[in-house]
Amino acid sequence: MPPQAEDTTTSVSARRWAPIGMAAGLVLVTAAGWQWLQAGSHAPAEAMTPEATTHSEEDFVPDINKTEEQWQAELTPEQFKVTRQKGTERPYTGKYWNHKEPGKYKCVCCGAELFTSATKYDSGCGWPSFYAADQPDNLHTEADRSWGMVRTEVMCKKCGAHLGHVFDDGPQPTGVRFCMNSASLDFEPEEGSGEGNAKTPSRKDAE
Numbered sequence: 001m002p003p004q005a006e007d008t009t010t011s012v013s014a015r016r017w018a019p020i021g022m023a024a025g026l027v028l029v030t031a032a033g034w035q036w037l038q039a040g041s042h043a044p045a046e047a048m049t050p051e052a053t054t055h056s057e058e059d060f061v062p063d064i065n066k067t068e069e070q071w072q073a074e075l076t077p078e079q080f081k082v083t084r085q086k087g088t089e090r091p092y093t094g095k096y097w098n099h100k101e102p103g104k105y106k107c108v109c110c111g112a113e114l115f116t117s118a119t120k121y122d123s124g125c126g127w128p129s130f131y132a133a134d135q136p137d138n139l140h141t142e143a144d145r146s147w148g149m150v151r152t153e154v155m156c157k158k159c160g161a162h163l164g165h166v167f168d169d170g171p172q173p174t175g176v177r178f179c180m181n182s183a184s185l186d187f188e189p190e191e192g193s194g195e196g197n198a199k200t201p202s203r204k205d206a207e
């Protein structure tokens with residue numbers, strides 16, 4: 001009887017500490033999770049690095065879904081081949097690789113704003129190249145393992161158009177190179193570019 005009582009005492013004291021240890025562990029895990037969430041919510045600056053937004057194909061469903069026939073009717077054969085069949089135009093042949101006008105570059109399929117001339121640079125690769133996206137939320141990236149290479153494909157998030165690839169050999173401050181197909185892009189010149197500031201207000205003319 002007495003030895004048994006002693007055993008009970010020791011095991012009770014051990015049990016008394018166990019929940020405290022578990023609770024402390026839980027607090028640590030919760031704190032770590034919260035910090036991770038906080039870091040995640042502050043991540044947009046890093047969001048466009050090749051790895052950061054790479055998703056599996058099953059995850060991605062574009063907002064705009066049209067049939068192959070519909071796209072074919074709306075696009076030129078070259079645009080269709082590149083954007084809907086993941087083609088690549090030959091370097092130095094597209095209309096924007098050496099294009100330097102100020103303005104916006106949009107998705108040729110759906111008009112989503114993607115890049116601007118402000119981050120376009122001469123990469124020497126023969127395709128229009130940008131070191132940053134103007135509207136990162138309009139871009140979707142995923143791993144592309146075709147042609148025996150592992151690359152990061154860039155697509156329009158709204159309509160799923162293939163735009164090109166993103167590489168990590170770009171200039172600072174981002175270090176990335178968005179290598180796009182001209183056939184995937186539509187250019188909108190900056191309003192009033194090349195014109196002086198002096199202009200006649202049309203409202204006054206109406207009075």
Ligand SMILES: [Zn+2]
Nearest residue numbers: 107110156159
């Ligand atoms: Zn699009």
